[in-house]
Amino acid sequence: MTDRLLDYDEALATFDPVLGLEVHVELNTASKMFCGCANVFGGEPNTRTCPVCLGLPGSLPVVNAKAIESAIRVGLALNCTIAPWCRFARKNYFYPDMTKDFQTSQYDEPIAYDGWVDLELDGETYRIEIERAHMEEDAGKLTHAGASGRIGDAEYSLVDYNRAGTPLIEIVTRPITGTGAKAPQVAKAYVAFLRELMLSLGVSDVRMEQGSLRCDANISLRPSSTSPLGLRTETKNVNSLRSIEAALAYEIRRQAAVLSSGGRVTQETRHWHEEGYTTPGRSKEQAEDYRYFPEPDLVPVAPSAAWVEELRATLPELPGIRAARLQAEWGFTDAELQDVVNAGALDLIEATVAAGATPAAARKWWLTELARRANEAGIELAELAITPAQVAAVQALVDAGTVNDKLARQVIDGVLAGEGEPAAVVASRGLVVVSDDGALSAAVDAVIAANPDVAAKIRDGKLQAAGALIGAVMKDLRGQADAARVRELILERLA
Amino acid sequence: MAITAAEVARLGELARIRLTAEETETLAPQLEVILAAVATVSEVAGDDIPPTSHALDLVNVFRADEVQPSLPAEAVLAAAPATEDGRFRVPRILGEEQ
Numbered sequence: 001m002t003d004r005l006l007d008y009d010e011a012l013a014t015f016d017p018v019l020g021l022e023v024h025v026e027l028n029t030a031s032k033m034f035c036g037c038a039n040v041f042g043g044e045p046n047t048r049t050c051p052v053c054l055g056l057p058g059s060l061p062v063v064n065a066k067a068i069e070s071a072i073r074v075g076l077a078l079n080c081t082i083a084p085w086c087r088f089a090r091k092n093y094f095y096p097d098m099t100k101d102f103q104t105s106q107y108d109e110p111i112a113y114d115g116w117v118d119l120e121l122d123g124e125t126y127r128i129e130i131e132r133a134h135m136e137e138d139a140g141k142l143t144h145a146g147a148s149g150r151i152g153d154a155e156y157s158l159v160d161y162n163r164a165g166t167p168l169i170e171i172v173t174r175p176i177t178g179t180g181a182k183a184p185q186v187a188k189a190y191v192a193f194l195r196e197l198m199l200s201l202g203v204s205d206v207r208m209e210q211g212s213l214r215c216d217a218n219i220s221l222r223p224s225s226t227s228p229l230g231l232r233t234e235t236k237n238v239n240s241l242r243s244i245e246a247a248l249a250y251e252i253r254r255q256a257a258v259l260s261s262g263g264r265v266t267q268e269t270r271h272w273h274e275e276g277y278t279t280p281g282r283s284k285e286q287a288e289d290y291r292y293f294p295e296p297d298l299v300p301v302a303p304s305a306a307w308v309e310e311l312r313a314t315l316p317e318l319p320g321i322r323a324a325r326l327q328a329e330w331g332f333t334d335a336e337l338q339d340v341v342n343a344g345a346l347d348l349i350e351a352t353v354a355a356g357a358t359p360a361a362a363r364k365w366w367l368t369e370l371a372r373r374a375n376e377a378g379i380e381l382a383e384l385a386i387t388p389a390q391v392a393a394v395q396a397l398v399d400a401g402t403v404n405d406k407l408a409r410q411v412i413d414g415v416l417a418g419e420g421e422p423a424a425v426v427a428s429r430g431l432v433v434v435s436d437d438g439a440l441s442a443a444v445d446a447v448i449a450a451n452p453d454v455a456a457k458i459r460d461g462k463l464q465a466a467g468a469l470i471g472a473v474m475k476d477l478r479g480q481a482d483a484a485r486v487r488e489l490i491l492e493r494l495a
Numbered sequence: 496m497a498i499t500a501a502e503v504a505r506l507g508e509l510a511r512i513r514l515t516a517e518e519t520e521t522l523a524p525q526l527e528v529i530l531a532a533v534a535t536v537s538e539v540a541g542d543d544i545p546p547t548s549h550a551l552d553l554v555n556v557f558r559a560d561e562v563q564p565s566l567p568a569e570a571v572l573a574a575a576p577a578t579e580d581g582r583f584r585v586p587r588i589l590g591e592e593q
Contacts, residue, residue, distance in 0.1 A: 036563025
């Protein structure tokens with residue numbers, strides 16, 4: 001990594017960022033888009049293929065009705081117009097992950113277009129305009145043979161076509177302006193919203209780590225909000241909410257450095273690396289020429305108005321409405337709710353509350369202690385090795401006075417380390433609060449005796465000095481005491 | 496519609512067909528004749544004839560979302576020039592920097 005980067009604040013003081021997001025969602029239909037092969041993740045390579053998804057000569061695709069239904073429902077949920085008539089098109093390119101040397105996609109006739117979503121972020125509303133949501137098929141999966149696993153130094157590549165033909169919806173925004181320094185957060189909030197939306201529609205399992213929701217993040221910079229759009233880069237391989245934010249912040253800093261030194265941004269595809277930087281991929285200078293043309297093997301899709309209305313009636317409570325309902329039930333402020341939504345913690349908190357915790361306690365654990373651990377591990381909250389029920393159990397131990405907050409964090413350590421249920425961790429690690437006043441008193445007396453100066457101050461009425469003694473007692477008892485009780489004992493003795 | 500040798504070269508590149516300078520020169524006028532022949536269709540079609548991409552006057556030909564048996568992996572891979580670990584083995588992919 002040799003990119004020069006401008007300081008983020010300086011970059012934003014000098015330039016106005018413009019975003020564009022392309023999100024691919026794999027649909028969770030039982031079978032593939034154009035054939036009856038099972039649509040499931042992983043499995044033994046090349047065990048779910050047939051003449052159609054292998055692109056064998058003479059095979060003919062037939063459209064999966066459920067995939068069309070899902071596409072229409074997604075379009076409706078994104079406030080799009082549903083095309084009364086549209087076609088599939090061939091996108092021609094040569095790459096070994098496509099058996100047919102073309103991808104069956106949609107070109108100038110997407111099934112859904114002209115939609116919008118409103119996002120709430122830090123008390124501001126950002127309207128994201130949706131240009132289109134179109135249907136297409138996924139490609140096979142390449143594995144590059146070589147020391148690094150990267151394509152550049154691979155001697156050859158291996159292809160598994162199990163994923164080839166999986167139905168996809170690609171959702172494309174119009175250029176998103178007016179987000180300023182919040183651009184990376186808006187992008188993250190948008191993808192988090194789409195994830196929630198797909199879950200509520202039940203059309204995809206949207207597991208970013210498995211690639212069933214993938215984001216390509218476009219960004220360009222311009223001198224001011226009234227200047228024409230600058231040249232953009234498209235960062236691919238951004239496979240977590242955190243990465244979206246990080247990759248865009250990186251590109252803002254990198255492009256700002258290029259532009260500030262009088263350079264020109266190269267319009268290109270870039271790859272995001274989890275280590276925290278992007279590298280150039282295919283240059284887009286030679287505008288891709290996919291020679292799209294209508295797919296002659298498929299007839300047009302013409303959803304009747306009646307069918308569209310029937311599907312509209314199946315739309316569930318959409319995320320914004322659900323979030324508002326949960327906010328009312330839980331008594332969260334707008335800011336608290338937004339933090340929860342943006343952290344992707346709505347489901348986790350709902351499940352934790354269902355398991356018996358109070359909403360406030362559930363929010364506290366997921367958004368502070370657990371968010372910190374997910375952050376450190378570079379993973380999503382939902383990927384932590386702790387379930388909402390276990391979080392509720394930890395809180396129950398706190399409520400019962402078995403452990404204090406500090407010990408509860410050690411219980412979480414244990415659960416995350418695979419030591420079992422919270423109660424088992426408490427037992428195996430011996431993490432019980434010392435509630436025996438005899439043991440506490442002895443520890444308090446010892447600390448007072450060892451710190452006569454501090455004790456004198458407290459006797460003189462400087463009660464805030466008690467903190468030092470409480471800390472010392474807690475340290476002696478390895479944190480296994482109720483700090484409030486320790487304070488009481490100290491003040492009793494030094495009254 | 497004049498087709499230049501450079502356009503033929505570009506088409507060859509997109510189709511991954513290696514063409515010599517001599518071939519692009521020969522093909523350019525030939526493609527021009529083909530395009531002109533196809534273009535005569537639009538002279539026949541009046542404004543009342545919408546462009547079509549399909550011979551059949553059908554829409555919404557769908558299948559139910561039901562899983563059908565796939566081919567056995569051995570049969571699928573038997574057709575491949577090279578395989579490894581149950582996967583198709585393909586030559587080094589060029590033209591990508593990553």
